[in-house]
Amino acid sequence: MSNLPDALLTGYRNFMNGRYAAETEHYKSLAREGQSPETLVIACCDSRAAPETIFDAGPGELFVLRNVANLVPPYSPDGEFHSTSAALEFAVQALKVKNIVVMGHGRCGGIRAALDPNATPLSPGDFIGKWMSLVGPAAETVSGNDMMTKSERQTALERISIRYSIANLRTFPCVQILEQKGRLEIFGAWFDISAGELWVMDRTTGDFERTGTV
Structure with a gap:
């Protein structure tokens, strides 16, 4: 068998x-x-939003880092185990990628959990709850906005979390130095699973704009 x-x-x-x-x-x-990929994609581990599929990438073209809700923690060299930081360090320092794309997606379960402070923990340790506390302040602000619908709050936090991750990326000295030297570029993107739309973050305004397919 x-x-x-x-x-x-x-x-x-x-x-x-x-x-x-x-x-x-x-x-x-x-x-x-x-391998010598030029782009690191930081994406959610959601099975519906695979970067290699979305970008029609072949073997060796993308270095993909996936975790719950495509989050990047702040730089914290404290001797603990940091898988996301380790993968980021490898991509930037060893592979010398030229681009980093933080890609979120619609209907993200991690973001949904962050927006529901009354949700029952998945386990006694609740690793997801601890992980999603990275966007806790933003989640609290968004969840308290009664003028938005539930789906609007979900999309808003999905996109805000991308900006949070980009801000945290820049706390890593290796990222900050290379970006300042013009040897590394950082992008944000959001993928709508239902419609197949890719929205790209304007790096000046922070707004998300839908990308054309032709």
Whole structure:
């Protein structure tokens, strides 16, 4: 009996007979020479919003960091375990990416949890609750706005959290220095799962503008 679900094995066979067969030499080249992606995408781990799919990226093109609600914590070299900070450090310092894109998405479960202070913790430790406290002040402000509908509050915090993460990115010395030298650019984006729309943050105003598909 296989140790993997049948759907995964079927997918793997399709990959080997399809994409891998068509790009065998490219995969072998990546294995020999290593990866050199130009863009780091910080995205949510939601299964509906995969950056490689949204940007139609091939192997080796994107370095993807995924966590709950695509959050970046502030720089905190305190000796604890920091997986997001470690991946960011590797992308910037070792891979020397030229771009960082923080990409949020609609109907984010982490953001929904942040907006509901009365939600029952998922577990005694409630790692998600602690993680989402990174946007706690913004969540409190948005959730208290009775002039907005529930879905409007959700979208608002999803986009505000992207700006929060970008601000936290700039607390990392390696990011701050490289951006100031013009060797690193930072972008924000929001993906609407239902409509397939990509909204890009204007880096001057902070507004999100829908990107055309043609």
